[in-house]
Amino acid sequence: MLDFFDVFLVQQLLNGLAQGLVYALIAIGFTLIFGVLNVVNFAHGEIYMLGAFAGLLAIQLLAPPAFAVLLLVAAAGLVLGVLLERVAFRPFRRFNDEASLKSKALREATLLSSLAISIITRELMQLYVGADMQSIPQAYLLMTPIQLGPLSIASGQVLIFVTALLMFLLLQWLLFRTRLGLSIRAVSNNRLGALHVGINVNHIIIATFAIGSLMGAVSGIVVGLYSGNIFPQMGFSPGIKAFVAMVMGGLDSIPGAVISAIVLGLCEALSTDFVSQGWSELISYGLLLITLLYFPRGLFGKKVERV
Amino acid sequence: MALLQVENISVTLGGVPILHEVSLQVEAQRIVTILGANGAGKTTLLRAISGIYPLEQGSIRFDGAAIHGQPAHRIVQSGLSHAPEGRQIFSNMTVRENLQLGAGAQRDWQQELAFVHDIFPILQQRSKQLAGTLSGGEQQMLCIGRALMAKPRLLILDEPSLGLAPQFVQQIFRVIETIRQHGVTVVLVEQNARLALRIADDAYVLEHGRIALSGPAQQLMHDAAVQNAYLGAA
Numbered sequence: 001m002l003d004f005f006d007v008f009l010v011q012q013l014l015n016g017l018a019q020g021l022v023y024a025l026i027a028i029g030f031t032l033i034f035g036v037l038n039v040v041n042f043a044h045g046e047i048y049m050l051g052a053f054a055g056l057l058a059i060q061l062l063a064p065p066a067f068a069v070l071l072l073v074a075a076a077g078l079v080l081g082v083l084l085e086r087v088a089f090r091p092f093r094r095f096n097d098e099a100s101l102k103s104k105a106l107r108e109a110t111l112l113s114s115l116a117i118s119i120i121t122r123e124l125m126q127l128y129v130g131a132d133m134q135s136i137p138q139a140y141l142l143m144t145p146i147q148l149g150p151l152s153i154a155s156g157q158v159l160i161f162v163t164a165l166l167m168f169l170l171l172q173w174l175l176f177r178t179r180l181g182l183s184i185r186a187v188s189n190n191r192l193g194a195l196h197v198g199i200n201v202n203h204i205i206i207a208t209f210a211i212g213s214l215m216g217a218v219s220g221i222v223v224g225l226y227s228g229n230i231f232p233q234m235g236f237s238p239g240i241k242a243f244v245a246m247v248m249g250g251l252d253s254i255p256g257a258v259i260s261a262i263v264l265g266l267c268e269a270l271s272t273d274f275v276s277q278g279w280s281e282l283i284s285y286g287l288l289l290i291t292l293l294y295f296p297r298g299l300f301g302k303k304v305e306r307v
Numbered sequence: 308m309a310l311l312q313v314e315n316i317s318v319t320l321g322g323v324p325i326l327h328e329v330s331l332q333v334e335a336q337r338i339v340t341i342l343g344a345n346g347a348g349k350t351t352l353l354r355a356i357s358g359i360y361p362l363e364q365g366s367i368r369f370d371g372a373a374i375h376g377q378p379a380h381r382i383v384q385s386g387l388s389h390a391p392e393g394r395q396i397f398s399n400m401t402v403r404e405n406l407q408l409g410a411g412a413q414r415d416w417q418q419e420l421a422f423v424h425d426i427f428p429i430l431q432q433r434s435k436q437l438a439g440t441l442s443g444g445e446q447q448m449l450c451i452g453r454a455l456m457a458k459p460r461l462l463i464l465d466e467p468s469l470g471l472a473p474q475f476v477q478q479i480f481r482v483i484e485t486i487r488q489h490g491v492t493v494v495l496v497e498q499n500a501r502l503a504l505r506i507a508d509d510a511y512v513l514e515h516g517r518i519a520l521s522g523p524a525q526q527l528m529h530d531a532a533v534q535n536a537y538l539g540a541a
Contacts, residue, residue, distance in 0.1 A: 183408070185404075186408050190396070196383070
């Protein structure tokens with residue numbers, strides 16, 4: 001009896017880890033973009049959704065090998081990110097004076113413009129393809145069970161784990177080992193300062209959107225093929241969870257967001273296990289509430305600095 | 308021909324006119340100071356020169372080439388560096404990273420780094436520290452050092468002594484002299500008008516967005532109006 005329980009618990013923890021990594025995949029791109037603009041990009045969940053649809057389209061039209069699907073989706077994400085920045089963010093970045101850079105009105109305008117793009121995109125997709133789940137060719141589904149002793153994991157869970165790890169490491173490498181990363185961090189830290197040292201701030205912001213959206217789109221297809229659920233609303237709920245993870249992680253800490261996302265996933269799985277399915281949402285938002293009450297800067301946020 | 312030639316520029320920000328037909332000339336290898344009360348438009352003038360604010364009219368020529376209308380990053384690359392008001396350093400990044408960013412796209416910046424470390428030895432000691440943990444004076448040194456990393460021919464300093472302890476103010480002014488001796492032209496905006504006039508060759512007085520007075524710094528220092536307004540009646 002005890003043995004059975006333990007195996008069951010470990011299995012649930014594994015499922016929770018996979019779910020948390022799904023949130024982490026979205027949260028990485030989300031946090032990257034937030035860091036540079038200090039504005040929440042509400043359309044990130046839709047990039048995730050469009051990435052899944054782009055992959056599906058590629059599968060239906062070309063039936064390429066799985067790896068090529070990922071590459072095509074990455075390219076689509078890149079283009080979508082540049083477009084999104086141009087339409088929803090650039091128009092609000094005309095001024096460089098401190099008052100405008102710190103203006104709440106401009107920030108909120110940008111926040112709402114990305115929310116608008118998010119709603120319009122979702123509704124348009126619903127109009128054209130319908131709200132139902134899309135059927136995915138069986139060969140592409142990532143649900144092959146892999147047996148590890150008494151435990152069973154799906155091939156998709158492995159792919160999610162590998163993708164999350166790769167993205168995280170690549171991003172850390174990019175941010176801390178490359179010239180582009182240095183500039184991204186500079187723009188994220190102090191945009192006026194970045195202008196003064198001769199950084200082309202617009203290019204850096206576009207590059208950040210391209211990278212973040214590439215990651216969002218790839219996450220969409222990976223999760224879509226694993227869960228088998230590709231539909232216009234698919235970005236909404238995980239997008240909110242990724243947002244929660246970002247806030248819990250301290251807003252601008254990518255490792256913080258990843259850890260918080262995993263904690264969220266694990267808590268949801270355990271609450272489903274020990275209490276009931278309905279409690280999982282309550283537990284994750286409860287965690288957010290507790291974090292905000294006791295760690296207003298997030299679990300991994302910066303300390304106050306000298307000015 | 309002057310290194311920097313500003314002619315009849317007007318700047319309007321958010322519908323409010325700030326500068327009205329301002330002209331000034333900066334000869335190579337000189338220190339030029341711009342005096343003026345708070346809100347006179349000094350910082351706006353400097354930012355317009357650096358390409359951060361757009362001009363409504365007028366022209367700016369640097370080393371003979373028109374730079375107005377060019378994006379700020381081009382202007383830095385052409386040899387005009389700006390150590391801005393409020394320092395605007397990258398507080399979450401290390402001192403070394405701040406200096407590296409100052410060097411822009413240059414591949415080899417070791418020579419510039421050595422020069423900056425030579426002027427501000429403390430920055431070498433603090434190399435790995437996050438810039439936000441430095442004291443105010445050290446942050447100001449970092450700000451000037453970062454601007455020097457771009458190997459400028461013209462250096463704009465906006466309020467370098469603001470909020471600093473007296474010994475730091477002395478040190479910053481000594482450094483301005485040193486920088487000039489290395490062939491860099493300096494445009495200095497400074498609250499401490501007495502010190503600024505003492506160090507400068509030429510001076511301009513900005514009042515309500517217009518140039519009210521200009522001339523050799525020595526001459527302005529003895530001008531009755533300047534003494535009353537900026538030096539405190541002696």
